[in-house]
Amino acid sequence: MRDEYVTHLSQGCASEEAEQKILDGYGQLLAQPEIACCVYFALADTAWKYGRLSASLKAKALPLLQSGGDVFVWQRDAPANVAARIKVLKALEARLNRVQPPELPVKFAPPKPQKVRTTAPIGSVFSLALPSGNAALLILVGYKELTESIDPVFSALSWRAASIEAVPQHITTTDPTLPFNAFRKQCAHVAILPGDQRRNILFRLEQTSIRVEPLLPYNPESIVWLAIGRIAREIDAFYDSHNHAASLAR
Structure with missing residues (x-):
């Protein structure tokens, strides 16, 4: 998904358009908390690192992080790694609250035929x-x-x-x-x-x-x-x- 976001940017999409293309691809699956966390966290993190995190995406990701994110999934499936997951989510929350870096340039690459x-x-x-x-x-x-x-x-x-x-x-x-x-x-x-x-x-x-x-x-x-x-x-x-x-x- 991170790569797909960058691909959209390289094909000339504006940042919010690239975000929306990703979200549209998941559709109703985003109603499931564990999927929503995976998608919004990875997308927000990538967009921030490229200096393109939109206010709307940030407003989706931060409340999920503040409510504990997907720790419940790790408690269920990988209890030994819960502490490490909490540390990662806290670091992501802190990063999203900081001023993002300047926009990274993305080389234009016209889309290939499907x-x-x-x-x-x-x-x-x-x-x-x-x-x-x-x-x-x-x-x-x-x-x-x-x-x-x-x-x-x-x-x-x-x-x-x-x-x-x-x-x-x-x-x-x-x-x-x-x-x-x-x-x-x-x-x-x-x-x-x-x-x-x-x-x-x-x-x-x-x-x-x-x-x-x-x-x-x-x-x-x-x-x-x-x-x-x-x-x-x-x-x-x-x-x-x-x-x-x-x-x-x-």
């Missing part, structure tokens, strides 16, 4: 090999436009089998899909987090001839970005946990 990850039509169905040896289905439900790329967004069909030959040849909106966890919230869709920008992010997916009628619903505000290996592991984990619960129930 990378189109795939031209597959919405409704395309891809199979994904899982660590368990089974296969899962990912349905292309829409596209998300990012600063540098246009990325496919998928729903994972609530289905896992030993081979792709066993899957139904038609999928409808009544077929259930799997949720993905993100920041203690369940998301309806998943997008692939690139491990290597030089590589096709769909390299582990195989497009099928299965048809989707009608198209599945798509909510652009309900997406989590995961590496393709993580997606496969989460699908396996979902089924393993449900199978274990079913065996206990019997």
